[in-house]
Amino acid sequence: MKLKPFDLMAVIAVAVLAFVFALPILMQNGGASLEITTDTKTYTLPLDSERTHTVSSNSHTLILEIKDGSARVISHSCPDGVCAAMGAISSENQTIVCLPAKTVIRVTNADGEVLDGIAG
Amino acid sequence: MESRVDRSHTLAVYALLLAAALILSYIEALLPPLGIFKLGLANIAVTLGVYIKSRRCGFVIMLCRVFITSLLFGSATTFAFSLLGGLFAWIIAVLLVPLYRKEKITLVGISVLSAAAHNIGQVIAACILLSTTAPVTMLSWLLLASIPAGLLTGITSQIIINRIGDKL
Numbered sequence: 001m002k003l004k005p006f007d008l009m010a011v012i013a014v015a016v017l018a019f020v021f022a023l024p025i026l027m028q029n030g031g032a033s034l035e036i037t038t039d040t041k042t043y044t045l046p047l048d049s050e051r052t053h054t055v056s057s058n059s060h061t062l063i064l065e066i067k068d069g070s071a072r073v074i075s076h077s078c079p080d081g082v083c084a085a086m087g088a089i090s091s092e093n094q095t096i097v098c099l100p101a102k103t104v105i106r107v108t109n110a111d112g113e114v115l116d117g118i119a120g
Numbered sequence: 121m122e123s124r125v126d127r128s129h130t131l132a133v134y135a136l137l138l139a140a141a142l143i144l145s146y147i148e149a150l151l152p153p154l155g156i157f158k159l160g161l162a163n164i165a166v167t168l169g170v171y172i173k174s175r176r177c178g179f180v181i182m183l184c185r186v187f188i189t190s191l192l193f194g195s196a197t198t199f200a201f202s203l204l205g206g207l208f209a210w211i212i213a214v215l216l217v218p219l220y221r222k223e224k225i226t227l228v229g230i231s232v233l234s235a236a237a238h239n240i241g242q243v244i245a246a247c248i249l250l251s252t253t254a255p256v257t258m259l260s261w262l263l264l265a266s267i268p269a270g271l272l273t274g275i276t277s278q279i280i281i282n283r284i285g286d287k288l
Contacts, residue, residue, distance in 0.1 A: 001278050006219060007229035011267055014236045018263035025257060037252065082156050086258070095254040097246060099197050104254045 028092035031107030060101035141165035208241030209234040231274030235266035
């Protein structure tokens with residue numbers, strides 16, 4: 001099999017695009033809190049304390065472990081487990097998304113422990 | 121007007137490629153999960169559909185595969201998710217047909233771009249389903265992963281088309 005010039009360009013184009021989308025994350029500092037959006041509400045939690053937190057949304061349950069300024073999903077009731085596979089998040093704007101539970105967990109720099117009760 | 125023999129032949133090729141797509145989806149479901157990353161093996165059948173038969177063939181294979189695999193292994197969410205990814209991958213495969221005919225690109229480059237388009241489509245689907253742009257932050261990892269995944273499916277597709285492309 002002989003490769004053609006545009007094959008290499010395709011690989012380079014995708015790599016450049018990946019880098020461009022990585023820039024906003026690479027340039028962020030560590031975040032101060034987590035913004036958790038479930039199917040019914042949005043609230044924030046501080047990232048600096050060591051704790052576990054249970055998120056209930058769309059009849060699914062996710063258990064978050066918050067430790068050393070980062071957060072990850074350690075237990076989930078959905079069959080896919082994509083959320084747990086996404087690993088730990090710590091930089092501002094990094095996210096963990098769970099489609100079955102309709103939940104987005106995002107690192108922000110806002111102050112924690114505020115329930116602003118936005119109905120989704 | 122196609123003769124009856126031609127129509128039977130077309131039907132056989134569609135059925136063959138769809139069967140291959142479903143088997144590849146099944147094999148991929150058996151593999152240990154790679155987190156949010158997928159090899160996209162079934163995309164081999166869609167690419168071959170476009171390049172061996174026709175644009176329409178690739179589209180039909182993609183649509184049937186998304187529909188059947190969602191029924192077998194997935195849910196309503198996975199359907200919307202795979203459909204947008206599959207559609208984007210098919211569009212890229214179709215757009216690159218002229219470049220392939222001029223021998224400027226092989227199925228390797230096409231598959232890498234298709235895999236990237238598939239991931240972009242899925243991230244857009246996730247953004248729509250969750251009504252937030254948050255999933256975009258995953259895109260850089262997904263795009264990076266689409267290079268090895270696309271190389272694997274692309275090399276496989278090119279080998280298949282070289283060996284049996286003109287016999288189908």
